[in-house]
Amino acid sequence: MGDEAPVPATDPAVYDEYQAKWSTLPEDEQGWLARAREVAKVLAQDAVVRDQENKSPVAEVALLKHSGLLKTLGPKKYGGGEQPWNVGYKVIREVAKADGSIGMLLGYHLLWSRTADIVGTGEQRDRLDQLIITNNYFVGGAVNPRDNDLQISADGDNIVFNGAKHFNTGGVISDLTVLEGVLEGTSDHIFAIVHTRQPGIQFAHNWHNIGLRLTESGSVKIENVHASWTDALGWDAVERKPLPSVLQIHWGSLLLPAIQLVFSNFYLGIAIGALEYASKYTTSNTRAWPFGGDVKQSPTEEFYILERYGNFFAHLRAAEALADRAGDNITALFARYGNDHAKLTAEERGEVSEWVASVKVVTIDIGLRVTSGVFEVTGSRATSLKVGLDRFWRDLRTHTLHDPVAYKNRELGRYVLLGEIPQPTWYT
Incomplete structure (x- = not known):
């Protein structure tokens, strides 16, 4: 390994100032979401350039460490935020609005850093919490x-x-x-x-x-x-x-629904980010169409532009409400059973899994529609690489192939028609 050529990477020194700026952790949900928005604002400054340069994100992970977001779910006794999962999901979503890659990395870290909650013993959980939180480690x-x-x-x-x-x-x-x-x-x-x-x-x-x-x-x-x-x-x-406690319940218990909802929340963040990014472009750069027989002075007077933005916004709001409901349901199960998931019934797990499946279906449907449809309301000049509007669709399209959404639709169909709950697998 010592003979390998160095891999091009971003320089963590560019974010050194934030280590002191974010020296304390937020106190509550609103504080954590505000911190996530601050991180997103920093990432948004050069998101297009960083995407095109495609360097290993050493600096971006350093930024997450400085912000404290890696500690969102960790116990307070070791310096964590001790927030519930429904807050963690919203934090992921906020970061993904600016940069889908970093939102995804944060989501995977939050899931993997809590793996022992579900499949470990109390002693292992405590030992890993201390290791991860006190060292501010990033987990892949x-x-x-x-x-x-x-x-x-x-x-x-x-x-x-x-x-x-x-x-x-x-x-x-x-x-x-x-x-x-x-x-x-x-x-x-x-x-x-x-x-x-x-x-x-x-x-x-x-x-x-x-x-x-x-x-x-x-x-x-x-x-x-x-x-x-x-x-x-x-x-x-x-x-x-x-x-025995591990043998009593499938290893998938809440681990798989939890990570599937991680996916949907960074999908949703990417889609919302695309709409916000496109709207700024439309108001500042898009021109009204002069050959339609009903000439407008501004793109914001164009009926088709207003209609598309309104429709996208409504569907994203609905997807966000659904994602929050599913996050609340998962959080309630964690709170009810603590770390004793052997008491979780198949029906409870199945019900929350179908909430999560519903979110995934809806966020993929509207997310792909928004991230490709924004070009229709921004215009041909918005396809410039300098604009970088394409990154939202590319990011969403890449991960939404992780596991076929058609199987989520079928799973939901069997739930509705036959009352079947999904069997725990690596993907349900």
């Missing part, structure tokens, strides 16, 4: 279900991960990485969180996609990466077996 994850599972072997007091993943969001610029695989000779899955900077984690630096260009979501090879049995989340380190 090599957990792509479409690839073969990482293989896990036992080696004395350690477990050893080997394998590869085509996608590993945020790994290159992470401090810690979530690994997941199957223990050899069994069908049992193990999650563990390890330090990223070690020889056995080898990044290919091959994320060259049309959208979400600053997420470092390329492939990674995992070679003889060791973790202690005490770090096997939800496992008895002495007996080398999953704890």
